Amino acid sequence: MQWTLDFFPIPPCAELGAQPLSGLLWTLLVLFLWYCYRVGSDPPGTGRTHPGKLKSGSARSGRMLRSSISARGSNVAASGVNLSKAAASDRVTPCIVMETGEEEEEEDAEMGRHRGYLTPVLGHTLFPNQAPAASKKLYGALQEYAKRYSWVGMGRIHKGLREQARLSERSSIQKPHLFFLPDVPSIPFFPRDAHRHDIEVLEASYPIILAEFQAVYQRGVDAKLGWTCQSPKGQAVFPLYSAGVCVAANCRSCPHSYRTLLSLRTFISSNSLGSAGFWVLGPGATLGGCYGPTNARLRCHLGLQTPPQCELVVGGEPQCWSEGHCLLVDDSFLHTVSHNGTAEDGPRVIFSVDLWHPNVAAAERQALDYIFSPEQ
Template identity: 60%
Template structure:
């Protein structure tokens, strides 16, 4: 190859052209990257500003509307002194109380608080044993919106718990046997506070009693513990029942899913089908007065109460109750308590008590 001044000039010119072309490509690439970054920031900012938790928890628009709307009423929903507003929509009963945890602490605000509360709990204590709780909080929206219609808890679903409408008394044998041994005590306590039956419509209810709206008949409750909060005046009137609650090993005493009350259904009364707020509990009914033609239907399975015996059921399943007896039969009366589901571990109970503390 012969070198000459002209050849060197050609090589230098070609090199300069390549440099200019490379600079153009690099500049164009940088412009594209900047534009993509700006578009990404715009999209993220828009989504974050509109609904940050819908992405985190997988909540779709229809589910959010349903959660923000009226939540379903159950035996345990509502505070003392409240006049319930109940609608019948497609055969279901809906609670619209401004004082009910399930009706006011749901949706995006609840999801955010649960997530932050769980993080705070893990920092204070441990993440050990928190796998299911973390999974339930993280994917709550997907669980609540995708559950089959037969079981659909309204507030919180803990995954991987055995599910059934009714449970054997053996799963909480100690507490069931304690309640059944306390039958005479609890019946006497009930008769002491019910010696003046509430008037129809609840306009002149005796102290402590609460009237719940029903499409037929009447349903009254006398709470000792309502959504994790003891009612001091009612507790003072029922000291023996309060002592029984204190002896139970699995009573949910420290979070909003725990209730204890005397529940009365008059002849002709119907509690419309509804779901409970969570699957982490079992609802226990101790029969105190049980006339004929009274029935509890959970998940399509009917059961009858009996005096002195307990029924354990998962109220996150669709359920209803009715009393089809005559006026001469008198009311159906049960003592109702919420117990932990037997497969919720001790560490999980402690975490759930923390993140669902009343007033949190």
């Protein structure tokens, strides 16, 4: 079967005739079909590298097509043929953008500025000889963790262990006595948004947590009943978790409080930096001038019984508890607790839970769980 071009409204060409013009149109048609085949044959996920941008290979195909059309149009023009349709298609630029990669480079540079602490640490970096024995033991645990997993993400932990000795020697309003994680934003009191989910869970459970405390408190404050008493300071603690270890008997006495702890996203339950339980402070008692063990955590206080004359001062900033509401405290700052009420006011009672600092990365949390494991 022979195909003809009689159905095209083509004006007669005196110089070239119909045969050369037909060959030109067939060439353009073949190039167009070849281009459509190349674009449509790219597998999903490889045709585009960014929304709105084709791969450079497709862009090269578009440039080859345009160059072929331009060359063909130039030859026709040189022959004196005025082909209006070819000229119009040559003037229209196909919607193909050559990918430069500049935006991707800018994004990578921006992310790099915020994740410098996630870069690998050289395992042979010297540890200071004058470091205390406790820091050397922790550094040995970090080396064991890195051999088992990786040095990636250990930059701040490595730096904190090396500088712990100098931190303990200097006078500062923030001086955790066990471990300081560098480059962590620190303020005495954090806003609720830092741990909104966990705070809302605790506050929603306030009535049942209070009822469970009252049940164990009415049985008596006695070491045989699970209490840890600090009589000279007027403080008593009923722990559910103590230094990363679950106190099973106490958790059985407060099953809902225990289940609430397990539902929290950031509760420190696997290392010695984390504890949770009921803290009771009697009237006239004061706990003054102490630092928490680390700035890698925040201590959440859910107020259960809060007489008006009770006050918490952290880093020189005073705050008061409120029943049914939480305070997020960085207790690595110098802090004092006082109950200036009378015996009629009753004790101050809070449900204290240790949560991860929001700026501690997941890799660092895993490493700290290993380094400060209760078995270490």
